[in-house]
Amino acid sequence: MAFESLTDKLSGIFKKLKGQARLTESNMDEMLKEIRVALLEADVNFKVVKEFINNVKEKAIGQDVLKQLNPSQMIVKIVHDELEQLLGSGENEINYQKNRPTVIMLVGLQGSGKTTTAGKLAYLMKNKLNKKVLLAACDVYRPAAIDQLEQIANDINVPVVNMGTNVSPVEISKAAYKKAFDDHFDVLIIDTAGRLQIDEQLMDELNHIKLSINPDEVLLLVDAMSGQDAVNVASAFNEKISLTGVVMSKLDGDARGGAALSVKHITNVPIKFSGIGEKIVDLDIFHADRMADRILGMGDVMTLVEKAQEEIDEKDAKKTVNKMMSGKFDLDDMLEQMKKVQKMGSLGGLLKLVPGMPKVSPEQLAHSEKEMKNFEIIINSMTKEERKNPAIFKYSRKIRVANGSGKTVADVNRVLKKFEQTKEMMKQMESYKKSGRMPPGFNGKFPGMF
Amino acid sequence: MGLISFLKSKFKNKDKSVEEYSQGMEKSRANFSNRLETLSKKYRKVNEEYFDELEEILIESDIGVSLAVKTIERLLDESKKKKISDADQINELLVDILFEDYMSKGNDFHEIRFNENGPTVLLVVGVNGVGKTTTIAKLAKRYKDMNKKVLLVAADTFRAGAIEQLQTWANRLNIDIVTGSQNGDPASVAFDGMRRAKQTNADLVIVDTAGRLQTKQGLMDELGKINRVISKEIADAPHETFLIIDATTGQNGVSQAKAFSEVTKITGVVITKMDGTSKGGIILAIRDELSIPVRFIGLGEGLDHLKEFDLHKYLYGLCVK
Numbered sequence: 090m091a092f093e094s095l096t097d098k099l100s101g102i103f104k105k106l107k108g109q110a111r112l113t114e115s116n117m118d119e120m121l122k123e124i125r126v127a128l129l130e131a132d133v134n135f136k137v138v139k140e141f142i143n144n145v146k147e148k149a150i151g152q153d154v155l156k157q158l159n160p161s162q163m164i165v166k167i168v169h170d171e172l173e174q175l176l177g178s179g180e181n182e183i184n185y186q187k188n189r190p191t192v193i194m195l196v197g198l199q200g201s202g203k204t205t206t207a208g209k210l211a212y213l214m215k216n217k218l219n220k221k222v223l224l225a226a227c228d229v230y231r232p233a234a235i236d237q238l239e240q241i242a243n244d245i246n247v248p249v250v251n252m253g254t255n256v257s258p259v260e261i262s263k264a265a266y267k268k269a270f271d272d273h274f275d276v277l278i279i280d281t282a283g284r285l286q287i288d289e290q291l292m293d294e295l296n297h298i299k300l301s302i303n304p305d306e307v308l309l310l311v312d313a314m315s316g317q318d319a320v321n322v323a324s325a326f327n328e329k330i331s332l333t334g335v336v337m338s339k340l341d342g343d344a345r346g347g348a349a350l351s352v353k354h355i356t357n358v359p360i361k362f363s364g365i366g367e368k369i370v371d372l373d374i375f376h377a378d379r380m381a382d383r384i385l386g387m388g389d390v391m392t393l394v395e396k397a398q399e400e401i402d403e404k405d406a407k408k409t410v411n412k413m414m415s416g417k418f419d420l421d422d423m424l425e426q427m428k429k430v431q432k433m434g435s436l437g438g439l440l441k442l443v444p445g446m447p448k449v450s451p452e453q454l455a456h457s458e459k460e461m462k463n464f465e466i467i468i469n470s471m472t473k474e475e476r477k478n479p480a481i482f483k484y485s486r487k488i489r490v491a492n493g494s495g496k497t498v499a500d501v502n503r504v505l506k507k508f509e510q511t512k513e514m515m516k517q518m519e520s521y522k523k524s525g526r527m528p529p530g531f532n533g534k535f536p537g538m539f
Numbered sequence: 540m541g542l543i544s545f546l547k548s549k550f551k552n553k554d555k556s557v558e559e560y561s562q563g564m565e566k567s568r569a570n571f572s573n574r575l576e577t578l579s580k581k582y583r584k585v586n587e588e589y590f591d592e593l594e595e596i597l598i599e600s601d602i603g604v605s606l607a608v609k610t611i612e613r614l615l616d617e618s619k620k621k622k623i624s625d626a627d628q629i630n631e632l633l634v635d636i637l638f639e640d641y642m643s644k645g646n647d648f649h650e651i652r653f654n655e656n657g658p659t660v661l662l663v664v665g666v667n668g669v670g671k672t673t674t675i676a677k678l679a680k681r682y683k684d685m686n687k688k689v690l691l692v693a694a695d696t697f698r699a700g701a702i703e704q705l706q707t708w709a710n711r712l713n714i715d716i717v718t719g720s721q722n723g724d725p726a727s728v729a730f731d732g733m734r735r736a737k738q739t740n741a742d743l744v745i746v747d748t749a750g751r752l753q754t755k756q757g758l759m760d761e762l763g764k765i766n767r768v769i770s771k772e773i774a775d776a777p778h779e780t781f782l783i784i785d786a787t788t789g790q791n792g793v794s795q796a797k798a799f800s801e802v803t804k805i806t807g808v809v810i811t812k813m814d815g816t817s818k819g820g821i822i823l824a825i826r827d828e829l830s831i832p833v834r835f836i837g838l839g840e841g842l843d844h845l846k847e848f849d850l851h852k853y854l855y856g857l858c859v860k
Contacts, residue, residue: 129604132789135595199812200668200785204700231673232707237700240721244699285815287566312668316601316789318817339667342752344791367667367697455756 117149120164131345134320137175137354145171169381175350176377179359181334183306190223190269190277192302196295196330197310198322199283202338202364204234206310207280208241209364209372215247220275225250225265227258227298228282238280245369258282259297266302279304286325299330306333308361311352313340319348320355327356334361337375341366349380420476420504423511424468427461463496467504470494479508560852563838566816567786574599579626589626590615593633600820603790606827610636634854641823641850644830649807649847651682651743651779658690658736660744660769660776664762664799665783667750670811672701674783674837675745676708677845682743683712690741691716692732694725694765697749705747715739725749725761726768733772746777753798763802779806781834784821786812792821796829807834810848814839 121142128138148167185191193210195203207224214220224242226249228234235251242249250265262279269277281298284291299307309332311319326332335356337349340363353360360375418426468476470493475481487501494500574596582589590611597607614633623629641647653659661678663671672695679689691709693716695701702718709716717735719728729746736744748765751758769776780803784792799805808831810819822833833848 126604129598130790132601132791135598198787198815200670202668231704233700233704235700236703237698240699285812287816312785312787314666314785314789314791315787316792316817316821317599318601318787318815319789321816322787339752341754342666342791343754343794344789348789 117146117164121146124168128347128350131347132314132316132319132351133347134317134351134355137320137351140354141171141175141350172350173378173381175354176380177353177357177359179357181359181361181375181377183361185220185275186305190266190274191306192266192269192277192279192304193306193308194279194281194299194302194304195308195310195336196281196326196332197283198285198312199231201283201310201312202336203283203310204228204237204241204280205367206336206338206362206364206372207238207278208245209369210362211242211247211276211278212245212369213372214276215245221273222247222276222278223250223265223269223272223274224248225261225277225279226252227261227265227279229254229256229258229261230282234280234282241369258294259301262298262302286322286329292325292329295330307331308334308336309352309358310336310338311348313337313342313346313348313364314344315348317351320351323352323356323358327358332356332358334359336360336362336364338364340364341371346380418512420468420471420479420508423508424465426511427464463500464504464507467494467496467501479505559838559844560846560849563814563836563844563846564853567813567818575630579630582626584624585618585626585629589629593629597820600818601789601792601824602820603793603824606824610640637823638850638854641826644826645832647832647850649832649834649849651678653687653742654775654778658733658741658744658773658776659778660733660736660746660773662746662748662766662769662777662780662803663783664748664780664803664805665750666752666795667698669750669783669785669788670837671695671750671783672704672708672747673840674781674809674811674835674845675705675747676712677837677842678835679708679714679745680712680842681845683714687742688740689714690732690736690739690744692729692744692746693718694728694732695747695749696721696723696725696728701747701749715741726764729765730768730772733769733776737773753795759798759802762799766803777803780804781807781809782831783809783811784819784825786810786815786817786819786837788821790821790824793824793828796825796831800829800831805829805831807832809833809835809837809845811837813837814844 124145125138125142128141129135133141145164145167148171149164183191183193195207195210197203211222211224215222224238224247226235226238228238235254239249239251250261250268252261252264258281265277265279268274279298279302281295282291284295286292307330309323309326311323315322323332323335335349335352335358337346337360340346349360352358360377363373363375365371365373467490470490475486475490482501482505484498487498490496490501491498578589578592578596593614594607594611597610598604602610610633613636614629617636618624618629618632621632623632651659651661663675665671675691679691683689691705691714693702693705695705696719699721702721706716706718708714715735717728717732719725719731725748732744732746735741746765746769748762749758751762753759766777766780782796782799782805784795788795796805796808808822808825810822810833813819813836825831826833833850833853835845836848836853838844838846
C-alpha cells in the first residue's frame with residue numbers, strides 16, 4: 090500500500106530484519122531503499138531524503154554493531170538519532186522581553202492556519218504563562234478574516250486591534266505596537282494575510298511591517314500536509330524576512346508531516362510549536378525528540394500523558410498515569426484505561442501517540458470503539474478473580490465466559506492477548522519514563538512492532 | 540507525434556485561455572520544465588541515471604513514489620520498444636504516458652452537469668484551509684455569468700468568520716444565501732437551503748461545508764448527515780460533490796480523496812492555488828488511484844481565475860516552455 094504512514098512503513102521494514110544475525114551491505118541497502126520510499130511518501134523533500142539516507146548509511150557502515158543490540162535495533166537507533174538531529178535542536182522557546190511588549194508576527198501561505206494559531210498562541214500565553222496579550226488584525230484582504238480573529242479573540246477574552254480593511258497592514262501594525270507599548274501589554278501577536286512567497290508586492294508588505302515594528306519572532310506556518318514544495322516556500326520566506334521559527338499546523342490529521350523535516354533541514358529555522366487540533370487548547374510546544382520517536386512508532390508517550398492531564402481532571406489523570414506506569418494492572422484497569430482514553434476525545438489523535446497502535450484509519454477508529462464495547466461485555470462476564478489474575482484462564486473458563494457474553498472463545502482470546510500486549514507496553518513505558526528517552530536496546534522490541 | 544510536439548503545434552496560435560493557463564502556472568512550470576531541459580542538455584543519450592533523475596522530477600511534483608516509479612518503468616519499457624534514446628524524445632514520451640494514464644482512467648469532463656428537473660445541488664468538501672469558500676465564490680460567479688440562478692448555503696457553522704466570509708461574497712456577487720447560526724447544526728442549514736432552493740426555483744445550489752481533517756470520524760459522520768439531509772430533500776442530490784485540493788498538498792491528498800469518498804460521492808476534484816510554485820501532481824495520483832476527474836483549476840486570486848481543468852493545457856503549462 091502506497092499511503093501507509095511512515096510509522097507503519099518503518100515497522101514493516103524493521104520486521105523484515107528480525108532474525109537476521111548481522112547487518113550486511115545487502116540487507117541494509119534494502120532497509121535504506123525502503124526508508125527512502127517511506128520518507129518520500131511522508132512528503133520529506135527528495136533532496137533532504139537523499140542526504141538523510143547518505144548520513145544513515147555512513148553512520149551505519151562506520152559503526153560497529155553494539156554488543157547488546159541486534160542489527161535491526163542498531164538501524165533503528167541510527168535512523169532515530171539521525172531523524173532527531175534532522176528535526177533539529179535549536180532554541181524552540183520564545184524569548185520574552187522585559188521592558189517592552191514581545192512582538193510575534195505570523196506569516197505563511199493562504200490556508201496554512203495563521204488566524205487559528207494566533208488565537209491558540211494568545212490563549213496559551215494568556216492562560217498558561219499569565220501574559221497580557223494583544224492581537225492585531227492585519228489580514229485586510231481575505232473577506233471576513235478580521236471577523237474570524239475577532240470571534241476567536243472574543244471567546245478567549247483577548248483584545249484585538251481592528252482598524253477595518255481600509256487601513257494598510259503596516260499602519261495597523263504600528264498602531265497596534267503603540268497600543269501594546271502604552272497599555273503595557275506583554276505580548277503583541279500580529280496576524281497577517283496569507284500570501285504566496287512569489288508575490289513580490291505582498292512579500293514587500295511583510296518586510297515593511299517587519300521593519301516598522303521590529304518583531305522579536307517571525308513565525309512561519311507550515312501545513313503538515315504540505316508536499317515537496319514546502320522547502321521552496323520556507324526558503325523564500327526566510328530569505329525575504331528572516332524567520333525565527335516555524336509552527337507546524339494540522340498535525341492532528343494522518344499526514345506524516347515530512348514537511349517538518351524538510352523545512353528544518355533546508356532553512357535551519359527551529360520548529361517552535363505544533364497545532365494538534367481545532368480547539369483553542371490544541372497548540373503544543375514542538376518537541377523534536379518526541380517527533381522522531383513518533384515517526385519511528387515509539388509513540389509519543391509524553392504528549393499523551395500531558396494531554397491526559399489537561400483533559401481529564403488532574404487527580405484522575407495522576408492515578409491513571411501512575412497505574413499505567415507501574416506496570417501492575419489487571420483486566421479491570423485495562424478496561425478503565427481504554428474508557429479513559431476514549432473519554433479524552435479525539436481518539437484518533439491519541440491512538441497515534443500510543444506505542445503499539447501505530448496505524449489509525451477512520452475505519453480502524455470505528456473498529457476500535459466497537460472492539461472496546463466487545464471487550465467490556467466480555468470482561469463483565471468474567472469473575473472477579475479472573476479479572477485480577479487472568480493467568481488462571483484455561484479452556485473451560487474461556488468457554489464459560491464466551492457463553493456468558495454471547496461471544497466466541499476466539500473473542501475471549503483476543504481480550505487476553507490484548508491484555509498481554511498492553512502489559513508489555515506498560516513495561517516499555519516505565520523504562521521509557523525512567524530513562525526519559527528511548528531506552529537503549531529497546532528491551533528487544535517495540536510493543537506491537539515485531 | 541509526441542504530445543509535446545502535438546501541443547506545440549496545437550498552441551502555436553495561442554488563444555487567450557492558453558495564455559491565462561500559461562501565466563497562472565508560470566511558477567509551477569518554471570522548475571519542472573527547466574529541469575527537464577537541463578536534464579536533456581546534460582545527457583544527449585539517456586542512461587539509467589537519466590531515468591533516476593526523471594523519477595526525482597516526478598516525485599518533486601508530488602505525484603507520489605508509486606506513480607512515479609510506475610511511470611518511469613513504463614517509460615523505460617516503451618523507449619526500449621521504440622528504440623528511443625534521445626533525451627528530448629524521452630521527455631515527450633514521458634508526457635505522453637502521463638496523458639494516456641490520466642485518460643485511461645475514465646471520462647474527462649468539467650462543467651457542472653445540470654439536473655433537468657429542479658435545482659442542481661453542488662456540495663463542496665475538503666480539509667481545512669484549502670480554499671473551499673473562495674472556490675465557491677468563483678464557481679458562483681461563473682454560473683451566474685451563464686445566467687444560472689445561484690443559491691449559496693453557508694453550512695460551515697464551525698469556523699469563526701466562515702459565515703461572514705460567504706455572506707460577503709454573496710453580497711458582492713448579489714446572490715441569494717441561506718445562513719444558520721454560528722455553531723448551529725450544519726445539516727439543518729443544508730435542510731433550510733434545500734427548502735429555499737425549491738421555493739425560489741434556484742438552478743444551482745452550492746453548499747459550503749466546514750473544513751475537516753479526514754481522520755476525524757465525528758466530523759466525517761456529520762458530513763454524511765449533511766449529505767443524507769440533502770438527498771432526502773431533493774432527489775438524486777447532491778448531484779455533484781467537489782473535493783477541494785490545495786496544490787501544495789503532498790501525499791495526504793490521496794488519503795483525503797479516499798476518506799471523503801467514503802461518506803460522499805466525490806464527482807470531481809478542484810485544485811486550488813496553482814499560481815504558486817507547487818506542481819499539484821497529487822491530482823494525477825488521485826486520478827490514478829480513485830479515477831476522480833479534475834474539474835476546475837484555481838490559477839489566481841481573481842474571481843475569474845478559476846478555469847475548467849484541461850489536461851492538455853495543464854501538461855502544456857507544466858512541461859512546455
